Amino acid sequence: MKEMTTNPKTKDPGQAAIIYCRVSTTRQKLEGGGLDSQEHRCRQYAQDRGYTVEAVFPDDTSGGGDFMKRPGMVALLAFLDAQKDRSFVVIFDDPKRFARDTEFHIKLRREFAERRATIECLNFNFEDTPEGRFIETIIAAQGQLEREQNKRQVIQKMKARVEKGYSVFHPPIGYRYQRDRIHGKILVRDEPVASIVAEALEGFADGRFRSQAEVKRFLESKPAFPKGKTTGEVTLTKILEMLQRPTYAGYVEAPKWGVSLRRGHHEPLISLDMHERIQEILKGKARGPTRADTHEDFPLRGFVLCNECGEPMTACWSKGRSKHYAYYLCDTRDCSQKRKSIPRAKIEDGARDILRAMQPSPGLFNTARAMFRDAWELHLAEGRETQKRLEDELKATQAKLDSVLDLIVEAGNASTVAAFEQKIEKLEREKNVLTEKIQSAQPARGRLNEFIEPLLGFLLNPWNIYKNGGLHLKRVVLKLAFAQPLRYDRNEGYRTAEISFPFKVLDGALNHSRHSESGLVGGDGLEPPTHSV
Structure with missing residues (x-):
């Protein structure tokens, strides 16, 4: 092993120097023992000895005991490697800034020795003597002991908080920490992101989003939801983490510390039952993938059936000479109507006529x-x-x-x-x-209007909700308004629509095929105006 270079504590005017500063947390970075104060003291030290400071390398992370996990230290060593023909003095203010692990302390000393760099410390004199190296080892071991004791104490406190129902880890997306007079530091909803996350989780649980990729597309469509800084996307790894976290159901756990799932004090975004359904789906409950071309442009895609074969119609854009045209069509093998296009307006205008007619007196x-x-x-x-x-x-x-x-x-x-x-x-x-x-x-009796009024609004005018809603709401309206998908004949238009039970009840006749005095469709449905081709 090469002879370790140490601090002679003698003045050497013109000697090139490097300053290394380190704190373990952002809080230390901002307080009195932070990077600025360390650099100031090291510069004074260099000035007293006539050294010329050529660079300062700061670190605001501990990197555990491994100095190669500290970006500042890695950059410092690279700086020395780039100037192998020169010798430098590396200055730091305390042995604890150097390394708080005996093994890595010795390794780091060797790294500097191989680069002909001398280390000098404001609070300790490194000596290349048996006694000096012994004391140096003891100080490094003491630093390691303190670090591990601090770590153990922090874990014990965090574990106790989790056992009492409080989250202690980095807040999940949709939450933030807030100081509370009773609970101390507690998770609270971070709007509008919290509502976006809740909608994503509920949608995955109830089948609105039939894959993690669909959840990803939904979240990426929300400007308020945080995206990746470089890609502008939401990773599938992040999606899976969100789907698996019981924190969103109002629960906390810390398996690595032996703390089992328990009710937390924070407000949940979803129910625990819904969280459990999500876990069942993730474990392999089969779901068919949603079609990639489901889009706002074709809200009736998949809900309108070909009257000839009974299979759902698909939809597409077709390029003409000067512009694109939207069509619905049947794409079923062996169907006589296969690939015979129907203009989008005919399909959607007919559905509009049906929904507009479904209005009670x-x-x-x-x-x-x-x-x-x-x-x-x-x-x-x-x-x-x-x-x-x-x-x-x-x-x-x-x-x-x-x-x-x-x-x-x-x-x-x-x-x-x-x-x-x-x-x-x-x-x-x-x-x-x-x-x-x-x-x-x-449910609380006071929530009567909360549930009934939106439903009555739907029954009063389903077309108005359909017209003003997004793709998801449009498809919800279709499922609630009709007992069966609509059937469309390319030559005769829509066939008799089978309306859902609430509209049948409003008409007062469950097995009635004619218009009632109220103007609502009878029990067998509505026969809209046909559209000839």
């Missing part, structure tokens, strides 16, 4: 309002029954949990205990889901 609308209020009371009664059933399930789950806890006390080997612990974790998760379902089983 004011008298019938008021009757519907009363019907829904009666249905709401029935819903409340059903909610009470559901709540009682869930409470019984919760008691049974707790009994199973108590039984397993009794068995684990009597278990004699580690493998049996581990199996019981997995069972306990599963039962605890079931308890959390049941508890949440009990709390939401019976």
